[in-house]
Amino acid sequence: xxxxxxxxxxxxxxxxxxxxxxxxxxxxxxxxxxxxxxxxxxxxxxxxxxxxxxxxxxxxxxxxxxxxxxxxxxxxxxxxxxxxxxxxxxxxxxxxxxxxxxxxxxxxxxxxxxxxxxxxxxxxxxxxxxxxxxxxxxxxxxxxxxxxxxxxxxxxxxxxxxxxxxxxxxxxxxxxxxxxxxxxxxxxxxxxxxxxxxxxxxxxxxxxxxxxxxxxxxxxxxxxxxxxxxxxxxxxxxxxxxxxxxxxxxxxxxxxxxxxxxxxxxxxxxxxxxxxxxxxxxxxxxxxxxxxxx
Amino acid sequence: xxxxxxxxxxxxxxxxxxxxxxxxxxxxxxxxxxxxxxxxxxxxxxxxxxxxxxxxxxxxxxxxxxxxxxxxxxxxxxxxxxxxxxxxxxxxxxxxxxxxxxxxxxxxxxxxxxxxxxxxxxxxxxxxxxxxxxxxxxxxxxxxxxxxxxxxxxxxxxxxxxxxxxxxxxxxxxxxxxxxxxxxxxxxxxxxxxxxxxxxxxxxxxxxxxxxxxxxxxxxxxxxxxxxxxxxxxxxxxxxxxxxxxxxxxxxxxxxxxxxxxxxxxxxxxxxxxxxxxxxxxxxxxxxxxxxxxxxxxxxxxxxxxxxxxxxxxx
Numbered sequence: 054x055x056x057x058x059x060x061x062x063x064x065x066x067x068x069x070x071x072x073x074x075x076x077x078x079x080x081x082x083x084x085x086x087x088x089x090x091x092x093x094x095x096x097x098x099x100x101x102x103x104x105x106x107x108x109x110x111x112x113x114x115x116x117x118x119x120x121x122x123x124x125x126x127x128x129x130x131x132x133x134x135x136x137x138x139x140x141x142x143x144x145x146x147x148x149x150x151x152x153x154x155x156x157x158x159x160x161x162x163x164x165x166x167x168x169x170x171x172x173x174x175x176x177x178x179x180x181x182x183x184x185x186x187x188x189x190x191x192x193x194x195x196x197x198x199x200x201x202x203x204x205x206x207x208x209x210x211x212x213x214x215x216x217x218x219x220x221x222x223x224x225x226x227x228x229x230x231x232x233x234x235x236x237x238x239x240x241x242x243x244x245x246x247x248x249x250x251x252x253x254x255x256x257x258x259x260x261x262x263x264x265x266x267x268x269x270x271x272x273x274x275x276x277x278x279x280x281x282x283x284x285x286x287x288x289x290x291x292x293x294x295x296x297x298x299x300x301x302x303x304x305x306x307x308x309x310x311x312x313x314x315x316x317x318x319x320x321x322x323x324x325x326x327x328x329x330x331x332x333x334x335x336x337x338x339x340x341x342x343x344x345x346x347x
Numbered sequence: 348x349x350x351x352x353x354x355x356x357x358x359x360x361x362x363x364x365x366x367x368x369x370x371x372x373x374x375x376x377x378x379x380x381x382x383x384x385x386x387x388x389x390x391x392x393x394x395x396x397x398x399x400x401x402x403x404x405x406x407x408x409x410x411x412x413x414x415x416x417x418x419x420x421x422x423x424x425x426x427x428x429x430x431x432x433x434x435x436x437x438x439x440x441x442x443x444x445x446x447x448x449x450x451x452x453x454x455x456x457x458x459x460x461x462x463x464x465x466x467x468x469x470x471x472x473x474x475x476x477x478x479x480x481x482x483x484x485x486x487x488x489x490x491x492x493x494x495x496x497x498x499x500x501x502x503x504x505x506x507x508x509x510x511x512x513x514x515x516x517x518x519x520x521x522x523x524x525x526x527x528x529x530x531x532x533x534x535x536x537x538x539x540x541x542x543x544x545x546x547x548x549x550x551x552x553x554x555x556x557x558x559x560x561x562x563x564x565x566x567x568x569x570x571x572x573x574x575x576x577x578x579x580x581x582x583x584x585x586x587x588x589x590x591x592x593x594x595x596x597x598x599x600x601x602x603x604x605x606x607x608x609x610x611x612x613x614x615x616x617x618x619x620x621x622x623x624x625x626x627x628x629x630x631x632x633x634x635x636x637x638x639x640x641x642x643x644x645x646x647x648x649x650x651x652x653x654x655x656x657x658x659x660x661x662x
Contacts, residue, residue: 075457083462083463087469089485092491106489107495156373168360187378189382189641192384192385197381215370216369216370216378247359278593303480318484333468340530341537
């Protein structure tokens, strides 16, 4: 037997022992991922006192009762209703995502297709600013919102999405791999204007990349707590987003009913959970893409 | 004829600037100006005189009175932030690496990999604020996890873990770990898949064991991706806010080497405290803290930049 075969047989023997161990660990980790969410859903169907004994692991029938209680409690505590919070989140997130993806594509298109003097400089700049977190400039950000009279409105959460360097980076990567500049030349010969070429010819070709980036842009904006809490929360409570709603019910800790709180959490988590389960294939592929960028 | 085409390209080049304009205008207004303004504010102190707020330039005053003083909360909260990051990153990268090695092991193909990936990544996409409050609820004195752990014989303080300084720090680190290992794992799997299979074949012909293949081929070739993961995770970790804020709002006060501090208050939480308080009087202080955070973030990116450029030189 050659050395290779010996190794293979040795490894095969080992595999027989290690495979079950690996399955056990993987299943344990999956259990760990699901358990908190499972308990969240179950606890939402229990009464307050049933939640606090941790003896019920199957759903009961108090969900609607809890939900009604939650709505009344929110009204009394002057917290907006969860549906309003969800609507606010949508009003911010949908336009922000569209702007983010559209302008990222436009910016990536500009540095890929056109030849101009500062092209490399512009690209190096976009690459360089990718790592700057917005948390370090929050004081200036609030100042800008005040100067432009946008403080306490949704605009500062929507408009800045137009300049998302990370999204530009991914769009550029995608264009370099799978977008031929000849198509633009062909369109020019056919008499298409530059802006028109981008919208009608380039954009459809970029659809797969835009879809992936749209998912991550949407999730990022939807989950954002920090910026809205500084721009919206202090001034206008009725504009509160879903994370702000969660923060509001958390900080209002008089007369808590845990069944109701779990219902609130369930409703807050559900849209993104369902969307994830539907789109998981694309999302996992998109995450993998993020790592290959170096 | 030649001249004409040349003119044409120059003319098209103009559109490059036009198409770039929206990005740069928005960037200047919402990211660049705020950064410059924050730096400027770090050298200004605002004092309330009657109804008006008077701003005076104090030079490095904010730094000397708030940052470089003994027991400054900026250092303790940065220490806590780094502590939280290390506590979640080290187990996270080790577990992700192990799982990635398992999932790409051709000799022992695990079934149901797709499902594992989807489930393990799931916590990462759910709103961090909701997750933090969910864990807060589960870890209440009468919370589900607290009671289950008690029943399993885990010693839990009678006033619960939320009011227990260092325990809550570990739980927050665990939540971060739990949210992120799936993400890192998927990234590493993609990295391993990118390694040429011929290398492994050659190693097998030479009689290398799986363990040797992992440490001699996989880990060295994954180095750029590991570095990238570490830096992005570190920069993200320095900005940590949602989880500690909604898990126990910065944690209980603990006594650490004679100093009173909130056990889970991160640097961003400290900055936010001064942004919100007292009608602009603490803006200078918050700005000085922001500058400190920016400098640290920059230093981390620089380390990454140096590491990657070294790699290119070697090639």
